[in-house]
Amino acid sequence: MTLDVRDLAYAYPDGTQALFGVTLSIAKGERVALLGPNGAGKTTLVMHLNGILTAGHGEVSVAGLPVRKDTLKEIRRRVGLVFQDPDDQLFMPTVREDVAFGPANMGLRGADLEHAVVTALEKVGMADVIDRPPHHLSFGQRRRVAVATVLAMDPEILVLDEPSSNLDPASRRELAEILRGLDVTVLMVTHDLPYALELCDRSVILSGGVIAADGPTHEILADGDLLAEHRLELPYGFAVPTPPARG
Numbered sequence: 001m002t003l004d005v006r007d008l009a010y011a012y013p014d015g016t017q018a019l020f021g022v023t024l025s026i027a028k029g030e031r032v033a034l035l036g037p038n039g040a041g042k043t044t045l046v047m048h049l050n051g052i053l054t055a056g057h058g059e060v061s062v063a064g065l066p067v068r069k070d071t072l073k074e075i076r077r078r079v080g081l082v083f084q085d086p087d088d089q090l091f092m093p094t095v096r097e098d099v100a101f102g103p104a105n106m107g108l109r110g111a112d113l114e115h116a117v118v119t120a121l122e123k124v125g126m127a128d129v130i131d132r133p134p135h136h137l138s139f140g141q142r143r144r145v146a147v148a149t150v151l152a153m154d155p156e157i158l159v160l161d162e163p164s165s166n167l168d169p170a171s172r173r174e175l176a177e178i179l180r181g182l183d184v185t186v187l188m189v190t191h192d193l194p195y196a197l198e199l200c201d202r203s204v205i206l207s208g209g210v211i212a213a214d215g216p217t218h219e220i221l222a223d224g225d226l227l228a229e230h231r232l233e234l235p236y237g238f239a240v241p242t243p244p245a246r247g
């Protein structure tokens, strides 16, 4: 398994219990959507995946390596977290330096470093902005560069928080094409149910700090009662297509 979360429970220091024993496994190459209403615990779960939070009960491991204080450096290489706001991720004078930051920290230098940077930017179609300051780019371009900053580390799993938010329809579609084309395991937190359907065969609903459903996205999105129970809504008039029969 690329990601293994076992019985993870977590309460914030003020006593708010955000997770109540979450168990979730993701196999290599899967793309999984993490759905759920506001306050469900999605961000809290994601913050455990690369050790921003570690104080909970239970265990998280990435490609067999448990997330602990002494493994954090390697865990942060293995888990590429793309925040909702690219400006939380881009802080260097140029795109090149931002994308180089992670691999340089891992010890890459010279031609190897340049190769990692250029390859990551090519994967998101942003190689032509390599010398530009990130703050001169559009929001959609900055989001793609933010994806490149983590791809440059060659992660085991790419974790995206609301990847389609604030994107215009064309940028939204282009990012979906980029994500579909990557050869990487993906966990994507989203409120955008059509995006989950487009990109992820499997969806998990987290609600009230527990996993309420885990299954094929088209089945979950076709279950109106399940969606309503967890405050999930498809856009008006959106029909979930029936998947082709297997076998």
Ligand SMILES: Nc1ncnc2c1ncn2[C@@H]1O[C@H](COP(=O)(O)OP(=O)(O)OP(=O)(O)O)[C@@H](O)[C@H]1O
Binding pocket: 012, 013, 014, 016, 017, 018, 036, 037, 038, 039, 040, 041, 042, 043, 044, 045
């Ligand atoms: N720093 C904090 N201190 C105390 N409670 C917190 C803190 N951060 C989040 N919480 C609480 O933990 C619970 C889970 O929040 P979390 O942010 O993980 O939900 P979420 O599913 O990501 O929601 P959203 O869709 O709104 O981003 C909520 O009850 C929230 O109020």
